[in-house]
Amino acid sequence: MANLEELLGQRLKSAFEAVAGTSVDPLVRRSQHAHFQSDAALPLVRKIGGNPREIAAQVVAKAKLDDLCSSVEISGPGFINLTISDDVLGQLLADTLDDDRLGVSQVEAPETITIDYSAPNAAKEMHVGHLRSTIIGDAAVRLLEWQGHTVIRQNHIGEWGTPFGMLVEHLLDIGESEAAHELSVGDLNGFYRAARTKFDADETFKDRARKRVVLLQSGDETTLRLWRTLVDESKKYFLTVYSTLGVRLNEDDFFGESYYNDQLQSVLDELDELGLLRDSEGAKCVFPGDYLNRNGDPLPIIVQKGDGGFGYGATDLATIRHRLRNLHATRLLYVVGLPQHQHLEMVYETAREAGWLAPPARAEHIGHGSILGSDGKMLRTRAGISVKLVDLLEEAIIRASAVIAEKNPELDEETRAAVARAVGIGAVKYSDLSTDRLKDYVFDYDRMLSFEGNTAPYLQYARARICSIFRRAGIAPDRTIDTLVIAEPAERALALELLGFGTLISEVAENLEFHRLAHYLYGLASTFTSFYEKCHVLRAEGDIRQSRLALCDLTARTLALGLELLGIDAPNQM
RNA sequence: GCGCUCAUAGCUCAACGGAUAGAGCACUUGACUACGGAUCAAGAGGUUGCAGGUUCGAAUCCUGCUGAGCGCACCA
CATH class of the missing domain: 3.30.1360.70 (Arginyl tRNA synthetase N-terminal domain)
Structure with missing residues (x-):
């Protein structure tokens, strides 16, 4: 339908x-x-x-x-x-009632879509700077998969390059098992900082680090093994953060910089053959489009550095070529902060000039703003360093738990812990996804955890309340009825809202503006509570009661589905 | 210097070029023998940063300006 x-x-x-x-x-x-x-x-x-x-x-x-x-x-x-007409509304709603997809069909022409998101750096802590990319990317994965597309998740972690010389040497200094321990418990900052401190203060160490980089890049077996330890422990740690956050990133989604190492020379050669490569100040560069640097000279992507090494420019080009040529993606999404806009546009332009990127395939920068503190500046700790993502999430869960304990003391401990997780994490995600992603937003625990206004807890509560209607009445939703009776203005308003879900979904899948989905859900929840005040459900009789129960059922399912597509759990009670 | 993003109610945010710019919070006023009041209803609150332009119609598109944040060669 x-x-x-x-x-x-x-x-x-x-x-x-x-x-x-x-x-x-x-x-x-x-x-x-x-x-x-x-x-x-x-x-x-x-x-x-x-x-x-x-x-x-x-x-x-x-x-x-x-x-x-x-x-x-x-x-x-x-x-x-x-x-x-009311009849049509009732008929359409009845049609969606027995459909798991709530009347929204899969797309007719599924695409292969790559989504590049999260992308933390190995041996470095995940911090607030990774939150938006991870959350928005995950929502994109969920929505596009649900639509029936083939979605390939690409977690482009940073695990190659000069810092790893220093990190490997530090690992040797403190011993492999101790290093693995530090990293596995998530003390990545401590590990990185210690290495950095030595690098800055100790000339001997600095020299070792430089030599180690050379060994790493030349494929020395021992060095690679040590490097792999660093990377593997970091990955394990990242997976625990993803698990806390409830995002669908797993081991198979790591495609770090090193994954493209053996493609870099080929990228260089191919660009050279195409005549796109030029020598400039000792480096081999491409000059896509007409971007200029601060001196008014053409701005390059450096494919090969003056010292013969490959940098991120080469990797990014290898990545886009791989996604187009080998993965056969037709839509390439890059969920990356706004500051990288120009660089990404240059990568796309290069890919177009090289003939890799051509319609119907397209690359899109899904840019996003920053998370700000209450002072309106980039969110940082009092000490001025970036906030650890796990700390931020823990805090949200702790606060959620306190709120729930106060509002519903009857919940047993286990349920409360589960609900606190759903509410705390949901609040963090929702406060992010409910604002225009291009804008910065102010991070505020009190506001996001409020049960009033456009928040995750309000939506979760609205749904939990509906669940309790069926619980209290001791009935299961009847999804076989032929048509719904729509007569009251509040019923009509709710019916229209429910039937708007499909259109909204296809719009959001196109522009990936998740705040539109968030606002839709909030509008639906508001419309529902309004209906719920005016139209008694369990006290009604016959067809009317049946129809109102169906409206409740559809609302609960639409809320649950919408939240799920945003990556937010909806507990049955809270 | 070049470029990108942003500027809407006191605060936090909405608004495919469409009718009277909408919500929430806070504020004011109502509604509880309650299907979870963790709610609902109503009121007040605006020269959409400024100035031009395009259009039957502009918060939205174009130009200029102001202000904020950010990016511009071997880090990613």
């Missing part, structure tokens, strides 16, 4: 085209003045002339709408206002 926007759109489109004699987007959307409105008559005047109200009238006369609408009116300068 198509959704309402599509249904109305199809009917109006053909009518518009009959009137205009040209292709027309009927511009159907939700309206404050009716259920839906079509705005297409007004812009059409620019193309074909005439009076917009008259055009609208002709369209309305031609369009078959009487089986869907109880009212079709032309209003203002030429808006077409559409009111859906």
